[in-house]
Every structure is written in C-alpha cells, then in structure tokens.
Amino acid sequence: MWEPKQIMMNGELLPFEDARLHPLSLAVTYATTVFEGVRAYQIPDAGTFAFFRLAEHVRRLQAGMKLMRFEQIYDVEFLQDCLTRLVQANEPDSDVYIRLLVYVEGTGLLKTCGPVGFTAAAMPRKKPIFAETGMSLGVSSWQRLSDNSSPPRIKCTANYHNARLTMLQAKSDGYDGALMLTADGKVSEAPIACFFMVRDGQLITPDKTSNILESITRETIITRYKELTGNAVEERVVDRSELYFAEEAFLCGTGQEILPVTSIDRLPVGDGVVGPLTSQLRQDYFDIVRGVSDEHPEWRTVI
Ligand SMILES: Cc1ncc(COP(=O)(O)O)c(C=O)c1O
Missing domain, CATH: 3.30.470.10 (Aminotransferase class 4, branched-chain amino acid transferase, N-terminal domain)
Structure with missing residues (x-):
C-alpha cells in the first residue's frame, strides 16, 4: 500500500x-x-x-x-x-x-x-474492519454535547473530546462502538458517524436538532433512499427504547462509509445479521462514489 x-x-x-x-x-x-x-x-x-x-x-x-x-x-x-x-x-x-x-x-x-x-x-485507508460482518454498539453513559455549549453541527476539534471519551468507554466495555444520547435521553449519533435504523420497514435517522454533525454521508443516504424507493427517510427524534425494536441499523460517515450494526446493548438488531436495505444502500453508495453508477456526477470532482 x-x-x-x-x-x-x-x-x-x-x-x-x-x-x-x-x-x-x-x-x-x-x-x-x-x-x-x-x-x-x-x-x-x-x-x-x-x-x-x-x-x-x-x-x-x-x-x-x-x-x-x-x-x-x-x-x-x-x-x-x-x-x-x-x-x-x-x-x-x-x-x-x-x-x-x-x-x-x-x-x-x-x-x-x-x-x-x-x-x-x-x-491510504484500510477498509473498516466491521464493514462486512457488522458491529456491536453500546449506549454510552457519556452524554452528547449540545448546541448551546459546543455546537456539534460543526466539525471542530474540541468536539472530539466528547467523542473520544465515548469511544474509550465502549472499548473498555467490550463493544465495537457506541451511541450517544442527548441531555434529554434521545438518540444522537456515534462518536465519528451518524446513525440510521429501520423500524416497521421505515428508514429513520435522528434529526439535525439531535446534536449531530451535519453529515454529508447522511445527506447522501437521505437523497439516494428517496430516489431508490420513492419514500422519504423519517428525520425525527428517536427514543432510546426504539433502538431495541430496530430491524436493521447502520452507521455512516466519510471515513466509516456504511457500517452495519448487528447488536445494540447486546440485544440483536433484527436477526443479528447485516440487513437487506443496509446491503443495498452500501452497494449503491460505493457505485456512486466510484462513478460505477452515472447518477449524481455533480458529487464527484475528477482530479
Ligand atoms: C461526529 C461525527 N458524526 C458524523 C460524521 C459523518 O460525517 P460525514 O458524513 O460528513 O463524514 C462524522 C465524520 O466526520 C463525525 O465525526
């Protein structure tokens, strides 16, 4: 390499x-x-x-x-x-x-x-290790920082102290990754990625006021999901207990790309394997970023 x-x-x-x-x-x-x-x-x-x-x-x-x-x-x-x-x-x-x-x-x-x-x-960057198998997440006891203290919607270095504490706790607790909750106990995001889940067949993600980074990959998935299925992603406040009823879940980000989540707090997500919608959206994402698909040429700046 x-x-x-x-x-x-x-x-x-x-x-x-x-x-x-x-x-x-x-x-x-x-x-x-x-x-x-x-x-x-x-x-x-x-x-x-x-x-x-x-x-x-x-x-x-x-x-x-x-x-x-x-x-x-x-x-x-x-x-x-x-x-x-x-x-x-x-x-x-x-x-x-x-x-x-x-x-x-x-x-x-x-x-x-x-x-x-x-x-x-x-x-160079190796493929993330959980890309094919999926990962376990634990809900962190560290709270996501908030818009009125250190706005999470900008990608400033200071915000990653919060993310790092969360990541270190997840590691010592034996999880592959973590999810953070807002001060109100609502689902926010992972330390370096945004969160999506499927419930009753509907793709859902915490809204932009849930103290998340305004992620470009999240926006890409919202756009592509609508184009592929005709349905809109539900961007809304997500309760913690909803995590345990998810049929599928994944994290997304530029560095992480799309990482399937197969358990949360040691409860299986759906059947505990990578879900079909997650696989479809991952494949579509890779086709788009590499220009294998002709869709959205405006997203690619050729060097
Ligand atoms: C806290 C956080 N959330 C979400 C993301 C995903 O953002 P993007 O899709 O713009 O890379 C990242 C990665 O940069 C991040 O650090």
Missing part, C-alpha cells in the same frame, strides 16, 4: 515528516481548529481519482470557520486546487483519505482569531 510522501501547509508542499506547528498556538492550547475528512476514490475505468462531495465538505468547513470567528476564510477554488496538488504529489495507487485542518496558528489569548493556517494530508 502507498505511503504519504508530501504534506501541505498553507499551500506549500513539504516532506510528510517535516510538518511543524507551535505548541503554544491556539490550535494546540484551545483546540481552535475545524477540520474535514474527505475521500478521493479511485475511478476504476478512467485511471484517475475523484473527490466525493468536496464542495459540501468545504462549505461545512467554512461554516465552522465563521462560527469560530476565524479572521480568514478559505474559498472552495483555492482548497480544491491545494487538495488536487496534494493528491498528485503523493502518487497514490489506491483510495485516498484526506485530513484537512484549519486553525489559528498564532499564539495568544482565548479571543485570538488569527493568523489562520491550514494543513492537508493524504493517506
């Missing part, structure tokens, strides 16, 4: 191991960082790669920069050019996962908003 050769900082390519950031920068001291995980998939027949939904990732990044009052906001064209150069410089021979971080690189006080800098790195 290929290895990262070059990393990009503030538009300049440099050897991967030479990246540096001051430890007293606000990015390190106060986690003053927003970031994205973006994928560039190999397009089998064209011998090239395509970013998946790059414009949407940049829009979410810009929303984060605005909310955090960064003194500079990068535009789509600039970042697209930077990421294209980054991928080309790394000469990948399989799918690429890109981490794009924008932060206050200046040192200073809590209210410092610049100078702003960015780092982009391209890495």
